[in-house]
Amino acid sequence: MRLRGVTRSRNVVDRRGRGGRAAGGIGGVGLLVVLAIGYFTGVDVTGLLDQAAPSQQSSEPRDLTEAEEQAGDFVARVLTTTETVWTEVFPDQLGRSYRAPQLVLFSEVTQSGCGGASGSSGPFYCPADQRAYLDAAFFDFMSQRLGAGGDFAAAYVIAHEVAHHVQNELGILGQVHQLRASMSERESNALQVRVELQADCLSGVWAYHVSDLLETGDVEEALNAAERIGDDYLQARAGRQPNPHTFTHGTSAQRMRWFQNGRASGAVADCDTFSAAQL
Structure with a gap:
């Protein structure tokens, strides 16, 4: 992805390098339980992680490494592209203005408006404070553990979390939260899948509008990432039999297809997963 000319x-x-409080034993699974109460998490990779001791974060500030500086620069530039796209798409397609979210970069653990956050849960969006949260080390995890490397794969992850903010701006997350309150777990999971697939489609809308920044192989990187973070792929990779009733993000095929739907037209109207008879 060509980002050299992007501010x-x-x-x-x-928040990296500033120190902070210990996470006190909130691991990936525990964090997901907390965030599931009324909020939507990002990519669930906890089934692939080794059991670890409670994460600790030093209270002493430290200098960022060169790799961390580069990761922060990349994230900031990709975030700018989302701001440019949605600032144009909202009035053009939705007849309203767009308020961009903040993105919090952290190392290992942090606090959000949705509670304690751990890098082991993957990136997530918190509607309570309208911020996306990202431990950039997740990009290394995607590349080294999932085989989903490449700068556009990482950019797709950022765009997906921003897409949740788009949903929040449109009132979709609030409506879904109300519906889920009276649903069974199975029904709630099925509705959450539609939320996540719509975010994938909206990521595709973003990709359509940044086509001038794409390089050969970028789209393939995003599709590969979508495949590797499908619920069926992750459950199988974790040694479990894929169980559709427990899916919360959609299968690999679904995630790839909805990303492509958005990228094909660049139209938000083509991302209505809630009315789709077949996902």
Whole structure:
């Protein structure tokens, strides 16, 4: 992805290197339980992670490594592209203005408006404070553990979390939250899948509008990432039999298809997963 001429977004809150409190034993699974109460998490990779001791974060500030500096620069530039796209798409397609979210970069653990956050849960969006949260080490996990490397694969992850903010701006997350409150777990999971697939489609809308920044192989990187973070792929990779009733993000095929739907037209109207008879 060609980002050299893209400026850095001012909406990045970088908490890395500043120290903080210990996470006190909130692991991936525990965190997901907390965030599931009324909020929507990002990519669930906890089934692939080794059992670890409670994460700790030093209270002493430290300098960022060169790799961390580069990751922060990349995230800030990608975030700018989302701001540019949605600032144009909202009035053009939706007849309203867009308020960009902040993105919080952290290392290992942090606090959000949705509670304690751990890098082991993957990136997520918190509607309570309208911020996306990302431990950039997740990109290394995607590349090294999932085989989903490449700069556009990482950009797709950022765009997906921003897409949840788009949903929040449109009132979709609030409506879904109300519906899920009276549903069975199975029904709630099925509705959550539609939320996530719509975010994948909206990521595709973003990809359509940044086509001038794409390089050969970028789209393939995003599709590969979508495949590797499908519920069926992750459950199988974790040694479990894929169980559709427990899916919360959609299968690999579904995630790839809805990303392509958005990228094909660049139209938000083509991302109505809630009315789709077949996902």
